[in-house]
Amino acid sequence: MFVAEKYEYTADKTxxxxxxxxxxxxxxxxxxxxxxxxxxxIYNFGFGDHDLVSGAFSxxxxxNNEDMSIIMGTLGNIVYDFTNVFPNAKVMIRGxxxxxxxxxxxxxxxxxxxxxxxxxxxxxxxxxxxxxxQGRNYDAFLSYRRIIIQ
Amino acid sequence: MLFLNLAFMAKKQKKQxxxxxDDRSLITVDPxxxxxxxxxxxxxxxxxxxxxxxxVGIPKPQPPKS
Numbered sequence: 001m002f003v004a005e006k007y008e009y010t011a012d013k014t015x016x017x018x019x020x021x022x023x024x025x026x027x028x029x030x031x032x033x034x035x036x037x038x039x040x041x042i043y044n045f046g047f048g049d050h051d052l053v054s055g056a057f058s059x060x061x062x063x064n065n066e067d068m069s070i071i072m073g074t075l076g077n078i079v080y081d082f083t084n085v086f087p088n089a090k091v092m093i094r095g096x097x098x099x100x101x102x103x104x105x106x107x108x109x110x111x112x113x114x115x116x117x118x119x120x121x122x123x124x125x126x127x128x129x130x131x132x133x134q135g136r137n138y139d140a141f142l143s144y145r146r147i148i149i150q
Numbered sequence: 151m152l153f154l155n156l157a158f159m160a161k162k163q164k165k166q167x168x169x170x171x172d173d174r175s176l177i178t179v180d181p182x183x184x185x186x187x188x189x190x191x192x193x194x195x196x197x198x199x200x201x202x203x204x205x206v207g208i209p210k211p212q213p214p215k216s
Binding site for chain 2: 013014016032034036039090096130142
């Protein structure tokens with residue numbers, strides 16, 4: 001089981017889109033995570049802020065809502081839930097910038113003791129995949145689910 | 151004795167079932183939530199990742215060492 005502080009979220013009927021709201025000093029910010037299938041059982045994990053009025057998305061805005069840790073915990077839970085529904089799914093995660101990818105990496109490392117029994121995680125470094133090692137910087141991540149809880 | 155064993159097994163199975171049910175969270179479905187299929191924001195991210203995977207390939211999990 002993956003345990004982290006998180007926001008409540010909902011899924012669409014395909015279980016490939018997840019929605020939640022971040023709350024903080026900047027107000028309520030609607031977030032959407034979507035798994036796009038690239039090849040059979042290989043998905044890209046996309047994530048961004050959704051403006052409910054204009055319908056526009058942003059993944060470059062820095063919301064400063066002082067809840068990054070809760071957002072990352074929510075994303076971890078979403079990936080966990082998604083791979084319960086699609087156990088053969090391999091999920092690719094990368095930020096829109098080096099800074100965003102580092103942010104993902106920081107939180108993957110933080111949750112690594114919980115993640116390692118559940119996922120095989122690879123990091124892309126110098127255009128080669130390797131098993132994730134703490135202290136190394138990666139350009140992208142690819143996770144395979146190890147254990148499916150029935 | 152057989153009855154006791156069966157009762158023990160049934161209790162154990164019941165406990166296991168409850169434990170696994172607790173381990174798997176329920177996902178709340180919002181039927182009104184859009185699938186955002188074809189949305190350029192996610193399509194571009196997917197296209198970028200696909201291009202990267204075409205270049206670097208996909209890692210194959212190593213079998214556990216015996």
